[in-house]
Amino acid sequence: MKTLRLVLNPQQLNGTEARAAIALAAEILRAGGLVALPTETVYGLGANALDADAVARIFAAKQRPAWDPVIVHVAGPVEDNAMLRPLVTDIPEAAQKLMNAFWPGPLTLLLPRSTSLPDAVTAGRPLVGVRMPAHPVALELIRQAGLPVAAPSANLFSHTSPTTAEHVLDDLDGCIDAILDAGPTEHGVESTVIDPCQTPTMIYRPGAITAEQIRLVAGAVEMHRAPLREAHADRTALPSPGVGIRHYAPRAKLVLVEGSAIALMAAIRQFGGNRVGAMLPSGWSAPQEASVFAWGRWDEPEELAAKLYAGLRALDAVKCEVIVCPVPQGDGIAVAIRDRLRKAAFSA
Structure with missing residues (x-):
């Protein structure tokens, strides 16, 4: 497989090259392919979140174990959440407040999943991580594809996350269909992951949206403390994306x-x-x-x-x-x- 590198300026999405690049990437997603896309956090490896075969390709390309769930990215007005609602069975009041405050942005919410999602997305768990990215290229790609996009970081499993297109190609060149190259990402660390269905709100992975910010909107918060696990431990009990004990590692x-x-x-x-x-x-x-x-x-x-x-x-x-x-x-x-x-x- 030859990986297409589609270079575009995120500040000029109305330009001919940018429109053509995003239209091609959206077509690849609708056809069940894999597209690496920039977000404000890191580059993600995207596939149609409603297509079990496409999601399986994410796991194969990343060499990601089936027990590790992925985050689903959506677009559209936060007020109606038209793309989100079919994916979940409930949006608690606290979750809606957090969406209003921080979406689009680097905040992932764990919500009760619906049966429309393949089990692989959530690794069989009852909650799905969802977020609306703030990057203009990611939002336009999701909008043009017209579907929710499952997108963990675009790197080999447990390796250092990618913040440039070159990082993505270092790990996945020839294993994915295309990459939208929009330059370096802004925050450089993955989204904050929280469960707003718990009281207090549980933070499973810290990120650019901080505990202090969440507390101002949703009240009390608590930081998840992952126990150190032996290499052979059963990982199926992990409650959220991003809590595996060895992640983000360089080769050194x-x-x-x-x-x-x-x-x-x-x-x-x-x-x-x-x-x-x-x-x-x-x-x-x-x-x-x-x-x-x-x-x-x-x-x-x-x-x-x-x-x-x-x-x-x-x-x-x-x-x-x-x-x-x-x-x-x-x-x-x-x-x-x-x-x-x-x-x-x-x-x-």
Whole structure:
């Protein structure tokens, strides 16, 4: 299979090239094919969420295990949720408030699924993760295809998520039909996943929509604490996309250190016998022999989040055996960065 790379400017969707690219991608989705698409979080691997065979192709391309559910993306006015309603049996009041506040945007809601969805989408679970992406290309693609799009991140299972089209092709070139290349993504970490049907609202995966923001709209929130699981543990009990204990991992060994320049320098020197890379915040120093990725300003967690996966992939690309990374502290999106780093560094 030859993967088509359809390049377009998200700021010029009325241009001839952009219209042609999105129309072709929509046709591929309607025909049961796979299209990688940009969202405001990471690139997703999309298929018709109502077509069991198309969804199965997502799992095959990503080498994703059947126990890991995928998120369904919709478009259209939030006020009527015409595309969403056939997918679920209920939209609780709290969920509607959250949609009104944060959709389109990087917030996934777990809602009771309807029988219209193939079991593979939810891995047989009673809840489906749904969201409306904020990226103009994703929204226009879903609108033109006229169907909900199942779309986990467009990478090999458990590998570092893609924030550029090049990242997608590194993992999936020749395994998918097309990619809509609209440049780098904005947030750089996956959507926040919550269950608004519980009291308090349960956050299963932190993201750019923070606990503080959710609390202002829906009241009390609680963060899901995943137990450390052995490699052979039964994964069928996982309640949500994105809670598997090992995700987002580079090929190199990832070593996390206390968020200080001194701790980073010490860790780099400890692994000096290997090819060592460092996620290096602005103004910090590293030994000359280390490969470094200019991660961004330490006091700007949004910047660190946006560059996180690009940095891990860049250090993988220069064949680092060990990547040393300081861990940001604080609230907001720093919580999401810590979540991704913890899972990327986990070794069963």
